[in-house]
Amino acid sequence: MAKKNLYTPESGKPFPLSRAKMQLFHECPRCFYLDQRLGVGRPPGLPFTLNDAVDKLMKSEFDAHRDSRTTPPLLAQAGLGFVPYRHDDLADWRNFRKGLRAHHAPTRFEVYGALDDIWVDPATGTLIVADYKATAKKDEATIDGEWQVSYKRQVELYQWLLRERGFPVSNTAWFVYANGNSQAPTFDARLEFRVTLLRHEGDTSWIVPALESIKATLDSETPPPPGEKCAHCKYLATATQALAPRNTTP
Numbered sequence: 009m010a011k012k013n014l015y016t017p018e019s020g021k022p023f024p025l026s027r028a029k030m031q032l033f034h035e036c037p038r039c040f041y042l043d044q045r046l047g048v049g050r051p052p053g054l055p056f057t058l059n060d061a062v063d064k065l066m067k068s069e070f071d072a073h074r075d076s077r078t079t080p081p082l083l084a085q086a087g088l089g090f091v092p093y094r095h096d097d098l099a100d101w102r103n104f105r106k107g108l109r110a111h112h113a114p115t116r117f118e119v120y121g122a123l124d125d126i127w128v129d130p131a132t133g134t135l136i137v138a139d140y141k142a143t144a145k146k147d148e149a150t151i152d153g154e155w156q157v158s159y160k161r162q163v164e165l166y167q168w169l170l171r172e173r174g175f176p177v178s179n180t181a182w183f184v185y186a187n188g189n190s191q192a193p194t195f196d197a198r199l200e201f202r203v204t205l206l207r208h209e210g211d212t213s214w215i216v217p218a219l220e221s222i223k224a225t226l227d228s229e230t231p232p233p234p235g236e237k238c239a240h241c242k243y244l245a246t247a248t249q250a251l252a253p254r255n256t257t258p
Contacts, residue, residue: 015044015226022111025222027121027165031158033222036235045226050240062142062186062201063124067102070125070138082184083127086205090127090136098126110172112216115223123166129178137166137181137210142201144188149204151183159183160208168212181208 015023032050033040042048073080074092083090095101101108107120125138139162143149151159163181170177183206188199225232234241 014047017227020116022116022118025117025119025219026107027119027162030119030165030218030222031161033218033225034158034161036238036241037225037232038234039238039240040222041225041228041231045231059142063140066140066184066186067125082203082205088205089131090129093126093128093135095126101126108166108169108173110169112172112219115219117219117223119165119169119172119219121162121165121169126170127182132176134176134178135170136178137163137170138184139163139166139181140184140186142186142188144190144199146191148202149185149187149206151185151206151208160210161214163208164210164212165215167210168215171212179210181210182206183208 013024029040029044032043039050043050070080070092074094077091077094079089079091100106101123102125104122107122109118109120111118123137124140127136127138128134129136139159141149141159150156163183167177167179167181185204185206186201187204188201192200234245
């Protein structure tokens, strides 16, 4: 079934562009074009229900300090006096169907994303983007992996969106990374976590050029070539080649 709200070059209306779709463009412009212009999306992935549970619990923990307007112990122990930010629209900004939105007039994209949290420095009123992550590995959690570039783009986009909305935003974003201990001798119906604060200095200079590139791609009547590292494109090409002899009529 064809998707609704597909991009049409001749339309003058704002076109919704999510953070996830921008990440798809970075991964493979062809898959992005098929999805947003032709309505052919990638097969959905499996849900990360345990990660989602950790994410929800961490939000609840920080929400308690938002209500009391206090600094969470995790931040206080790190010498950070930040307080979870209060805003009437925070629930919408966290909702993936609504998200934090800003209109980029030159490309007519309404860019949006569902953030995890925002903290505020009481001394300056500056907002700090925070993101909650969960994993389970022997080594300490980091954000240095090549595949974690998407995490950095994620918080940088939130920084850009907030600035586009007129908020004062710190260049520094923080990841709250919960690392499950899979080396414990027994389970006992309990999974213990080591929680680490990881700092990232955001650079949003890539966002406007990316939006311009996305617009040029979607305006074209010709899809981009298959991505060299795209497993989906490789699968489709291999499957098409394997089926070709069967589709040949004598």
